[in-house]
Structure formats: structure tokens, C-alpha cells
Amino acid sequence: MKNASLILNVILTIAVAVLYYLHFKDRQPETASVVTSPAEAKGKAIVYVNVDSLLTKYDYFKDTQKVLESKRFQLENDLASKGRNLQNKVAFFQQRAATMTQEQGRATEASLQKEQQDILAYRERAAQNLAAEEQDKNKQLYDQIYDYLKKQNAQNKYEFVLGYTKGGGILFADPSGDQTSKILAGLNKEYQAKQTKK
Template sequence: MNKIAKLTLGLLATASVVACNQQGETKSTTATPAATNAVAEAKEDKIVYVNSDSLSEQYQYFKDIRAKLEAKVKKAQSDLQAKGQAYQREVAEYQQKAGTMSATDRQATEERLMRRQQEIQRLDQNASQSIAQDESTEFNKVYTTVTDYLKKHAEEKGYKFVLTYSKTNPAVLYADPASDITKAVIESLNSEYKTTQTAEKK
């Protein structure tokens, strides 16, 4: 799953270019003084950040897409493995019988086995291409969902810059926790995703 992991990191690093905090207002009545001050300071500075590691771990839509792609990869690997094992059995059977076969039969069998091998190679290549295309399509959907949300609410909050922070791929060496809007962003995204999923099931 290295390919998925790489796309995950790339998506999150890009998706966090613009962000905002929808929940800051909706939960302000119950927020602690420290949290209230943090939101106020973040709004005043107009610079906030989103932790991309947390986003990948806690955003349900992202987790669902990742699980879907992992399942497809696992199925493709299982199918190819089964075909590969069947091919190996055919090769072993041919090797056992080759000494008693006529030259014509050996040639025909070898040609058939070569075609089988080429077919498996094509299936492997096609599966890889299909999975890569699905990854691109699905993660672009996640990217669009995240950026649409962040752009909309960044305008409401007046944020000018939103940075992305990640321990695994740090572009920022230090980030003040007071400017961290990750939790509120994830809560809002998950809420919107849950609403969308409920509506689709009706």
C-alpha cells in the first residue's frame, strides 16, 4: 500500500493550503477561556494551520476512500496470485510430461504457456493502471470536498493564510498550538460527510 500512502501524504499536504474554523462560532458558548482566546488570536492573526496527519487519521470520508482502495488492491492481488499459481501448476505439469511428448505437442504447449504468461502480465498491468486511476479519481474527490469547505469558511473567518503541519513531512518547523484549527475543521468535515451519507441512503 505504499502507493496509497504516498498519495495520502501528497493530497493532505495540498488540501490544507486554505482552511477555516466553522465550529469556532457554533461551540463558542461552551468553549473554555483558553480555547476562546486561541480562536480569537487565530482570527486576529489571519494565519492558522491544519495538521494533515490528524486529518488523514480522523476525517471519515478520507478513511472510507482509503479502505475502499485498499480492498480493491487486496482483491487484485488475490486474483493475480490465483492466476499465477494456476500458471505455475501448468508449467510444472508440462515439465513432467515434456519427455514423453512429441516435438509438435511440446511446441504447442510452450506457445500456450507463453500466451498465458503474457496474459497474466497484461492483467497485472491493467490492474495497476485501474487502481492508479481510481486512486487519482477518489482522492481528487476528497481534495475537492476539503478545499471547497475550507475556502468557503476561510472567507467567513477572514483567514488570509492557512498552513499545513505534519510531523511526517514538515514544511513548518514550529506551529503555535493557539493557531491550530484542525479539530474544528475535522469535526465540521465529518459532520457534513455524515449528513451526505445519510441523505444518500434515503
């Protein structure tokens, strides 16, 4: 009986081995179906634009900066002129103060103080207007760049177009992903076309 039990165990072991072999012999390894060629595995590209170069070489930005710089210069000259005019009035008042009545002196002094306050209020308003105009121009700049990139990416070539600046959030960028010159050339061409239409 012991021999029969031993023979039965050997036959069962062989049967399990054969079934195991038959079950798994036709299966291909799962990894073979997952592996694809590098061209298929690659998704959309991530590229970057050097923001510093874009700003210094984009004609729209350069023209905008010239206009804003001219307005700042004009404002400074205007304020300096108003300041000199007020100083001259104060100097004239100081020279004539001895010959004026007390009432005339107070009236002139109040007039000069009001003029000084008006100049300060004018400076504040003009600085706010200039800051608002600069903010508007920066928004227009961003919108132009965004619209151009959106148009150029109509075929969904890029998943991301990052802005790279030295010392910014991106610590390293592979030069093969730098699209600055290409995008800059397109932006300048588009801007020049708009300028010639005007």
C-alpha cells in the first residue's frame, strides 16, 4: 500500500508539472507588449524661451520701453519746471515779505502752500497713470506672446513652453529645447507686419 501511495504521489506531481507547463507555455511575457519604440513613447515636447533675450530683442517691447521712458523723462522735466517756478515764487515772496502787510503775507504764503500741494498731487496722479499704462503695456506684451505661441502650437507640437530666466525657477534647461530665436523671429515679423499696416 505504501508503494501505491508513493506511485500515486509521483504521478500527481508529474501531472501538476505538465499542467503548469501547458498553462504557461503559450503566454508571451507581459513586458514585450508594453515596450514601444522611443518615437512612439515620446509625448509632446516641452520647450523653453529665454525671457531675458525675448524682452531685450522683441521690437514691440523695445518700442514700448522707449515710449514709457520718454513719458517718464517728460514727467520729470515737467515736475522740475513746476518745482523751479515754485522756488522762484518763494524766493520772490521772501524778498518782498518785509514790504507786505501781514494779511498779504498770509495770503501769499497760503497760495504758495496750495501750489506746492497741487504739484505733489499732480506728481502722484501722473506717477499712478504712468504705472497703470506700464501695467497695461505689460499685459499687451504677455497677450501678444501668448497668442503667438497658441497660434504656432495649433498642431499641439508642444505640451509646455516654459519661460527661462537665469536665477529663476528652472535651474537647468537643455539647449536643444531652446526655441527663443525661432519664437522671437516670428514675433518680430508679426509685429513689423502690424506696424506697416498702421
